[in-house]
Amino acid sequence: MENDDTSSKNNLNPQDQLNYKNKAKNLEFVKNNSNIKIPYFKEIIFDDFENIEETLGKFSKQIIIRSNSSKEDKDETSNAGKFLSIGPIDKNDISLIKKSWNEVIQSYEKDDNNTVIFQDYVDGAKSVSVLTSYKVGTDSAYRTFSTYYGSQTDAVTSGRYNRIKNFFIHRSLDNPPEKFKEYYKFFKIQNQLESLFGNKQLDIEIVTDQKEEPLLLQVRPLMGKVIKKEPIMVERSVIEENVKKYKGLILTTDDRFGTNQIYSNMSDMNPAEMIGKKPDNIAFSLYRFMFTDTTWNKQRGEFGYRIYSGGKLMELFNNVAYINVNHSLNSFLTRNIKNETCEKIINYQLNKLETYPHLHDSIEFDISRSSYTFETDEKFGEEYKNIIDRKEIIQWHHDLIEIDSFNSSTLHKNNEIILDSFSKLDGSFQYLDKENIKFVRDNMALPFTHHSRLGFVYFAQLNNFLKNGVITEEEKQNLLLSVNSISTKMKQDAYRVKTGDISLNDFLSIYGHVRAGNYNLSSSNLKSNISFAESLINTSNEPILSEPLKIDIFKKIDDYFNLNKISYTSESWVEMFQLAVSTRENSKFYYTKGIDGILNEVEERDISDRELFQLLDFEYNDMNTFNQKIEDTLMPDVVTSSDDFYAYEEMNKDGNYIGQGTVTGEILFLDGIENNRNNLDNKIIVIPAADPGWDWIFNYKIKSLITEFGGPNSHMAIRCAEHNIPAILGIGEKNFSAILNSKNLVVDFSNENFTIL
Numbered sequence: 001m002e003n004d005d006t007s008s009k010n011n012l013n014p015q016d017q018l019n020y021k022n023k024a025k026n027l028e029f030v031k032n033n034s035n036i037k038i039p040y041f042k043e044i045i046f047d048d049f050e051n052i053e054e055t056l057g058k059f060s061k062q063i064i065i066r067s068n069s070s071k072e073d074k075d076e077t078s079n080a081g082k083f084l085s086i087g088p089i090d091k092n093d094i095s096l097i098k099k100s101w102n103e104v105i106q107s108y109e110k111d112d113n114n115t116v117i118f119q120d121y122v123d124g125a126k127s128v129s130v131l132t133s134y135k136v137g138t139d140s141a142y143r144t145f146s147t148y149y150g151s152q153t154d155a156v157t158s159g160r161y162n163r164i165k166n167f168f169i170h171r172s173l174d175n176p177p178e179k180f181k182e183y184y185k186f187f188k189i190q191n192q193l194e195s196l197f198g199n200k201q202l203d204i205e206i207v208t209d210q211k212e213e214p215l216l217l218q219v220r221p222l223m224g225k226v227i228k229k230e231p232i233m234v235e236r237s238v239i240e241e242n243v244k245k246y247k248g249l250i251l252t253t254d255d256r257f258g259t260n261q262i263y264s265n266m267s268d269m270n271p272a273e274m275i276g277k278k279p280d281n282i283a284f285s286l287y288r289f290m291f292t293d294t295t296w297n298k299q300r301g302e303f304g305y306r307i308y309s310g311g312k313l314m315e316l317f318n319n320v321a322y323i324n325v326n327h328s329l330n331s332f333l334t335r336n337i338k339n340e341t342c343e344k345i346i347n348y349q350l351n352k353l354e355t356y357p358h359l360h361d362s363i364e365f366d367i368s369r370s371s372y373t374f375e376t377d378e379k380f381g382e383e384y385k386n387i388i389d390r391k392e393i394i395q396w397h398h399d400l401i402e403i404d405s406f407n408s409s410t411l412h413k414n415n416e417i418i419l420d421s422f423s424k425l426d427g428s429f430q431y432l433d434k435e436n437i438k439f440v441r442d443n444m445a446l447p448f449t450h451h452s453r454l455g456f457v458y459f460a461q462l463n464n465f466l467k468n469g470v471i472t473e474e475e476k477q478n479l480l481l482s483v484n485s486i487s488t489k490m491k492q493d494a495y496r497v498k499t500g501d502i503s504l505n506d507f508l509s510i511y512g513h514v515r516a517g518n519y520n521l522s523s524s525n526l527k528s529n530i531s532f533a534e535s536l537i538n539t540s541n542e543p544i545l546s547e548p549l550k551i552d553i554f555k556k557i558d559d560y561f562n563l564n565k566i567s568y569t570s571e572s573w574v575e576m577f578q579l580a581v582s583t584r585e586n587s588k589f590y591y592t593k594g595i596d597g598i599l600n601e602v603e604e605r606d607i608s609d610r611e612l613f614q615l616l617d618f619e620y621n622d623m624n625t626f627n628q629k630i631e632d633t634l635m636p637d638v639v640t641s642s643d644d645f646y647a648y649e650e651m652n653k654d655g656n657y658i659g660q661g662t663v664t665g666e667i668l669f670l671d672g673i674e675n676n677r678n679n680l681d682n683k684i685i686v687i688p689a690a691d692p693g694w695d696w697i698f699n700y701k702i703k704s705l706i707t708e709f710g711g712p713n714s715h716m717a718i719r720c721a722e723h724n725i726p727a728i729l730g731i732g733e734k735n736f737s738a739i740l741n742s743k744n745l746v747v748d749f750s751n752e753n754f755t756i757l
Contacts, residue, residue: 022070022113023067023220024041024115024117025043026218027041027117027218029196030219033196034192034193036192036216037214037215038215038216039119039120039207039217040059040060040119040120041117041118041120042058042119043068043115043117044115044118045115046114049101052097053094055118056092056094056118060091060121060123061090061091061123062087062088062089062090062120062121063087063089063091063118063120063121064086064087064089064118064120065085065087065101065104065116065117066087066104066218067083067084067116067117068113068115068117069083069108069109069113070113071108071109083107083108084103084104084106084107085104086100086103086104087100088121088123101116104116119217122207122209123151124210125150125207125208125209126149126151126208126209126210127147127148127149127150127208128150128152128206128207128208129145129147129148129186129206129207130145130206131144131145131146131186131204131205131206132144132201132202133194133201133202133222133227134201134225134227135168135634139231140235141171141231141232141235142168142169142171143168143169143171144166144168145166145167145168145183145186146164146734147165147166147167148164149165164734165649165650166649166650166734167183167649167650168636168647168649168650169187169646169647170235170236170239170646171232172232172233172236172239173646173647175187177643177647179643186206186214189204189206189214189216190202190204194227197219197221198226199226199227200221200222200225200226201221201222201227202219202222203220204216204219205218205219235633238318239633242318242645243642245315246263246317247642249324255308255309256308257330257333257345257346257347258326258329258330258346258349258350259326259350260326260327261326261354261640262350262354262638262639263317263324263325263638263639264322264325264361264363264637264638265277265320265637266323266360266361266637266709266730267323267325267328267360267363268296268313268323268325268328268363269292269314269323270361271292271314271321271323272321272637272689273689273709273710273730274287274518274519274689275287276517276520276688276689277321277709278319278321279321279519280521281612281613282519282521282599282609282612283517283520284316284321285613285616285618286519286595286616287314287519288312288616289437289616290440290441290445290595291313291314291445291449292313293312293314295441295442295445295446295449296313296449299449299453300331300332302410302450303403303410303450304334304335304402304403304406305331305333305370306330306331306335307335311324312324313328317635320635322639325350325353325363326346328363328368329350329363329367330346332364332368332370333345333346334395334400336399337392337395337396341392341396344387344388345387345388348384349367352367353367353640354640357637357638357640360638362656364460365460370400371400371404371457371460371461372397372400372401372404372461373461373463373464374461374465374564375397376564377393377397380396380397381394407454407457407580408576410454411454411576411579411580414446414447414450414451414587415587417447418443418444418447418590420443421439422590422593424439425593430601431597431600431601432598432601432602434615437615437616440591440594444590444594445591447591448587448588448591451583451586451587451588452587452588454583454584455580455581455583455584457580458580462479462577463476468560470557471553474660475550475552475553475556477659477660477724478547478549478550478553479553479574479577480581481724482546482578483578483582484546484578484582485581485582485584486582486586487585490511490514490695490699491540491543491698491699493510493511494507494536494540494699495537495542498537504530504533504534507533507537508526508527512525513525513526513592513593513596513597514526514589514696515592516670516687516696518596519599521602521603525596525600526696536696536699537699539680539681539699540699541699541701553574554570554571554574557573557574561573636650650732655706655729655731655732656728656729656730657726657727657728657749658717658720658727659725659726659727660726661749662746662747662748662749663684663703663726663745663746663747663749664744664745664746664747665682665684665703665704665744666682666743667684667743667745668680668683668685668686669686669687669740670686670694671687671688679700680697680700680701681700681702682702683700683702684702684704684705685697685702685704685705686706686707686736686740687706688707688709689707689708689710698723698725702725703726704725704726705725705726705728706728706729706739706747707727707728707731708730708731708732708733709730710729710730716729717729726747726749728747728754735754738756739754739756742756744756
């Protein structure tokens with residue numbers, strides 16, 4: 001049953017529009033002054049229980065009892081979700097209704113009113129949405145629509161669900177773009193309500209029924225904040241700057257294919273993971289110099305891929321670092337396929353990513369084909385059989401096989417280079433000397449990128465074994481546990497300090513340069529934080545030696561190779577897999593000593609951002625500096641068109657799950673070394689990014705690890721697998737925020753979901 005539709009009746013004085021009393025009065029106001037549909041409701045006082053049967057006769061089969069506290073909707077404060085609501089309840093179950101009414105009242109404060117709302121429960125709802133006038137918790141002028149597709153009407157507000165889609169649209173737009181037309185009906189209702197309530201910022205709950213008609217459940221102010229035009233237009237100007245830059249970058253060079261239309265913050269070099277979603281000038285400039293201006297392209301050419309002219313892989317939009325996905329995909333094309341074939345491949349891959357943007361952090365798994373994974377010609381070409389010529393598919397496949405044949409020589413050659421370079425980083429090394437910065441880039445960052453690529457190749461091959469049923473999930477984990485990298489050695493050496501076998505100084509002479517944020521000047525390294533290093537050592541435990549790999553694993557892999565006529569042996573593959581994964585982690589450890597040295601000298605010499613840019617031969621741009629206008633302007637994870645700067649859906653990101661079984665525990669958020677000396681044992685650790693600088697946490701007996709950013713093949717993914725720690729990497733902003741606001745969590749790794757307790 002619904003309230004009668006009305007249209008602009010009982011117009012109230014504008015001043016009366018601001019006198020919020022409770023939810024019931026707000027709903028009554030909307031009912032009397034608009035045609036917005038509301039499930040039948042009634043404000044109930046204790047005296048109503050004398051004739052409760054008569055009152056309930058007007059309701060549908062089930063009701064929900066909602067809180068109606070006068071202290072929930074205030075201009076100066078918000079008590080959203082503080083008070084209880086209970087339902088659905090069968091309207092004929094009088095005893096349960098009375099009991100629930102008392103429970104709701106008892107959740108109020110002592111001097112509060114004693115009324116509740118009885119409302120028809122919308123049975124079989126298609127979706128439930130919460131709309132806010134601005135992004136909650138910020139001054140970002142973006143309407144925010146959070147939608148759960150299902151019948152759980154408290155799914156969005158409770159924070160217990162992790163499959164919620166968020167849509168953001170800047171308030172300067174009159175309507176959502178065509179591709180977001182499903183939000184038109186919500187947009188219309190939000191505009192009506194904001195007008196009714198005197199241009200206040202509102203929090204609105206809407207449910208869609210089985211006919212997908214929107215029904216208003218409640219509306220209330222957001223702490224008296226009003227909608228102001230001037231700051232909206234200031235943000236609009238920032239967005240227009242981004243659009244102008246984006247459109248200027250669409251054209252590509254003659255030797256690249258497709259267009260530069262897609263940018264992602266978690267593709268290829270993964271800037272959101274490595275330097276943060278909004279890096280400061282120092283992190284951005286160092287990462288750009290070391291990798292994304294020249295090194296990335298040079299590495300791909302040396303590795304055996306197609307050789308292209310130089311080009312920037314990373315761009316900055318609104319202080320957010322993005323990867324040019326077109327450049328990235330082009331860099332993995334092989335040398336012997338024709339230009340017209342390359343054009344078809346890149347356009348197909350870009351279109352696929354535009355259709356499935358949530359794949360942006362797993363492009364090399366799900367979009368490009370950048371490595372040989374022991375597939376046959378037929379299997380390899382299955383996806384592209386209607387895109388490119390059969391002969392070109394075979395050529396492409398054979399090119400990747402040839403690249404794979406150089407893996408061992410590439411690994412050992414670059415290992416020699418980086419180890420030799422690492423030995424030169426002694427006390428006399430001048431890190432901020434221009435030639436020395438280039439030395440770190442060319443002799444440490446470049447070998448590290450080679451080792452990173454090899455680590456990916458062997459990780460992809462491992463996943464292919466699992467996908468094709470060659471090995472089980474347990475056998476995959478055993479293979480990962482058989483890897484002994486610098487992470488394992490650090491854990492062992494921490495325990496050796498504890499037992500007196502080596503000194504703390506010996507330990508710090510090796511690991512002292514480790515810092516939580518490798519490019520973060522505010523994140524101190526272990527050597528300059530002795531108290532934390534001592535805490536880390538005191539809580540270390542005797543390492544558990546991994547068991548030898550079972551012969552069954554080798555036999556299964558050999559059988560697969562023989563069946564598919566692949567000229568590899570299981571023994572040689574396992575050896576190279578262990579070497580590639582461990583060398584990747586070791587190489588990062590060596591390279592980051594160079595970055596740590598640069599950051600130390602920047603701090604000691606008080607080098608300004610502008611001076612660092614000048615030293616690196618970068619043009620200093622004021623857009624790089626902190627600006628509140630820029631800070632408030634939202635940015636999507638993936639940009640596929642200029643419209644995305646104004647309106648976008650947040651990725652339906654549930655994270656990359658590593659491990660099996662279920663973990664239940666207390667959450668502990670860490671944001672750096674300095675202020676996190678708590679005991680991490682038996683905690684679910686939550687950190688911003690899957691940065692290997694957090695490696696020290698593995699000295700504790702943590703239950704699980706959760707990060708906002710991080711892909712399935714990130715460094716921390718390998719570390720977690722190596723230490724047999726279940727993890728969710730790259731869980732996304734909305735899920736990360738929900739977890740931070742909770743105390744305990746249940747994670748079902750087998751079914752890849754979590755529940756907030």
